Amino acid sequence: MTPALRRRMFLVAAAVAGLLLLWGLTGLPDYGVYNGPYGDVLNEVAVAERKATNVVGAVTFDYRGVDTMGEEYILFAAVLGVAILLRAQRDETENPPDEDAADRNAPQTSNAVRVIGLALVGPVVLFGLYLVLHGHLTPGGGFQGGVVLATAALLVYLSGEYVTLRRVSPELVTDLAESVGAASYVAVGLLGVAAGTAFLDNVLPLGQPGELLSAGIIPPINAAIGLEVAGGFVLLLSEFLEQTLVIRRPGEVT
Amino acid sequence: MRFFPYIVAAWLMLVGLYGIATSRNLVHAITCLSVAQSSTYILLLSVGFERGGTAPIFLDVPVGTKAVDPVVGALTLTDVVVGATVSALLLALAVQAYKHHGSLDPEHFRRHQD
Numbered sequence: 001m002t003p004a005l006r007r008r009m010f011l012v013a014a015a016v017a018g019l020l021l022l023w024g025l026t027g028l029p030d031y032g033v034y035n036g037p038y039g040d041v042l043n044e045v046a047v048a049e050r051k052a053t054n055v056v057g058a059v060t061f062d063y064r065g066v067d068t069m070g071e072e073y074i075l076f077a078a079v080l081g082v083a084i085l086l087r088a089q090r091d092e093t094e095n096p097p098d099e100d101a102a103d104r105n106a107p108q109t110s111n112a113v114r115v116i117g118l119a120l121v122g123p124v125v126l127f128g129l130y131l132v133l134h135g136h137l138t139p140g141g142g143f144q145g146g147v148v149l150a151t152a153a154l155l156v157y158l159s160g161e162y163v164t165l166r167r168v169s170p171e172l173v174t175d176l177a178e179s180v181g182a183a184s185y186v187a188v189g190l191l192g193v194a195a196g197t198a199f200l201d202n203v204l205p206l207g208q209p210g211e212l213l214s215a216g217i218i219p220p221i222n223a224a225i226g227l228e229v230a231g232g233f234v235l236l237l238s239e240f241l242e243q244t245l246v247i248r249r250p251g252e253v254t
Numbered sequence: 255m256r257f258f259p260y261i262v263a264a265w266l267m268l269v270g271l272y273g274i275a276t277s278r279n280l281v282h283a284i285t286c287l288s289v290a291q292s293s294t295y296i297l298l299l300s301v302g303f304e305r306g307g308t309a310p311i312f313l314d315v316p317v318g319t320k321a322v323d324p325v326v327g328a329l330t331l332t333d334v335v336v337g338a339t340v341s342a343l344l345l346a347l348a349v350q351a352y353k354h355h356g357s358l359d360p361e362h363f364r365r366h367q368d
Contacts, residue, residue, distance in 0.1 A: 003276065003361070010275040014268050021267070025260040032305035039302055039323025043310050046324070047317045055310040055324040060331055071332045078339035085346040137313055143335050210313055236342050243349055 051206040052136040052215035060141065061221045065200040069185055072225060076182045079232040086239045109159065117159025124152040132226035136215035142222040146229025153234045162241060174231045174238070181228025188220050259300035266293035280348040280358045284341055291337045295330050302326030 001009075029035050042055055042063070052058040060068050128149035135141030157165040192201030200217070207214030270290025277283035302323030308315060310324035352358055 003278075007276050010272060014272060018264060018268055021264040022261070025257060025264060028257075028260060028301065030256040031259050031300055032303055034302065034304035034307070034323060036323075038325050039304075039310070039321075042324050043312075043321045044317065047312050053311060053313040055312065055321075056327040056331070059324050059328040064328060068332070071335055074336055075339045078343045081343050082346040085343075085350055139309070139311060141331075143331060240345070240349075 047209050050202060050215055050218070051209045052218050053209050054136055054138060054141075056139075057135050057141050057218060057222070058215070061135075061218045061225075062200075062202050062216075065189070065217075065221070068221075068225075069189065069200070072182060072185055072228060075232060076178065076228065079178060079235055082236055082239055086243060114159040117155045121152050121155050121159075124148060124155060128152065128226070128230070132222055133212065133219065135222035136218040137210060137212070142225025142227075143229055145222070146226040147233055149226065149230035150233030150237065154237060157237070157241065165238065165241075169234050169238070171235075171238070174234045177227050177231025178235060179228075179231075181224050181226070181231060184224035184227070185221060188217050188224060191217065259296055259303075263293040263297040263300065266290065266296065278359050278361065280351060280360065281345070283360075284344045284348065287344070288337060288341055291333070294333055298326040298330045298333065 034040075042059060046055045046058045046063075047053055050058045050062055052062070128145045128151070131140035131145030131148055132142055133145075135145065153165060153169050156168050189200040192198050192203050195201070195203040197203060202216040202218070204216040204220070206216045209215075213219070267290050270286045270288075270293065273286030273289065274283050277286060299322075302325065304320060304322050307320045307322040310321040310327065312319070312321075315321075348358060351363070355363055357363070
């Protein structure tokens, strides 16, 4: 099929799909008019029932906790898939890099980038931990906080070198963080089974709404997901960087 | 304006699919998939939006304040996470495709097989 024919076929199909979509969308409630009832019910009862002031967090990690476990394992499987795809394949050999301009002087990372990058690492780690630990109170949670934590590793790479990134996040640590995080979610779920109720039932003490130690199983689940997401994203980052970089340790000549 | 956000969602979906169908570069196709997927965020959040509603977070405002639907917020969170991981996996496949074929152009792969 030629590209032109494919484009024409797509435009015909898209016109039909577009009309069907418009037809369906006009049947939705008017924008800004919410018919409920689930959102209204949850907004009404979630704070009293689960002592979590972030109702989105309560839905994600408690009411829909089993779904989020599935989502967590999608993330786990995707990171695993990337790691398997990008590790050296059986028929691959590592070629020394083609140096197009051997006498080229690659510019050093500027001092401004290094200083600002390193200065940001501390605040970014703190902000990531804050997002993970306050997921049941304010916007945030394990997914968002985990990504912010992984950003700290990216800052280390930007302001240093790949070797530095590997030193602050050795493969063993990132692998462990990812798998321990994934397993901890199930472990928290099993607390409910151990207590004789149901898997992922909120059996821990609920405390008072608005307090750091409240909302039962939601903070531990956020911590588990934060650990997994941070580990997983640093792993993704390292795998992709390894594809593009020639890694030389100081003093090593190729 | 009653349907405007829904029309934006439909447009993003179709324009993303158009990009995938006509793409000459796998990285571009993966970006187009992200565009198509972002239509689902807009659709979900628009369905749950209530005029005058605040975020469903009751730390500073009392329970009973009019707030938007938290369920679609949670669904969108899932959507974003799955979207990011799918992109990562597809980009890894694109890296391998480039290694094997020396190109990111899907047309090139077909010629390569013949």
